[in-house]
Amino acid sequence: MSTTLPNVSCVAMRGRAMLITGGPGSGKSSLALALMDRGAELIGDDGVTLAQVGELVVATPPPNTEGLIEIRNVGLLEVPTARAPVAIVINLDPDAERLPLGHGAAMLLGKEVPQVDLYPDTPALPLRAEAALEMHGLD
Template sequence: MQLTCVAIGGRGLLIAGAPGNGKSSLALALIDRGAVLVGDDGVMTEAKGGRLIVAAHPNTAGKLEVRNLGLMDFPVSPPVPAAMIIRLDALAPRFIEQAQASDIEGISLPLVALWPESPVLALRAELALSRYGLTFS
């Protein structure tokens, strides 16, 4: 599964979805709101100390695909612990009682599916992170 990741307040927000479903566009919108790019469509992950650490892949560090413009350069976050996964899904439920869970490298992360066509997708992603994301001390 290819993942895009941005850092928000020192926490990694992983973005999953089918190719062309808007992962990079959501990352760009979050960067516009103050997030920092970790990696686009392919990050390195490592389970360490009970956390999933996410880092830019050295071959694509600082590159974000901006549809219709191509690959563009952005500042890159240092490695961050993953706090949750947003899955872009046209069939995302309208309401949820709690986040689902998804394991990556044996680390369980909260997962929230969001409708990718939302005009306020970045805001919804930030709200999901605030409500369901793991916190680190």
């Protein structure tokens, strides 16, 4: 079973995928780009294909935009892509709780994946996303 999710970004860091969700203009592409600057690899921008492989949900580039990431006010950048099992959902939410106790959960293809809501408008966002992956992401 597989599906393509629109309006999400996804990067791989240390072999684990971070699926980035949020409303229009919330900064999904900007976070993906900032994480790429910290060593992540692009899986998909403005869409990602998810497939169940055994017990894992694996993220792969969507066929229509594979290798492209939007840089707002600049244009589209072509980059290499990766594939990885989804370890965490990073949801960009201006109402994110300041000090949550633990994390939430998202359902992807019938599998529960940790979800962390992050306030999107901060220069520390890529650091927070990377910390969320390390603290709450699936191995």
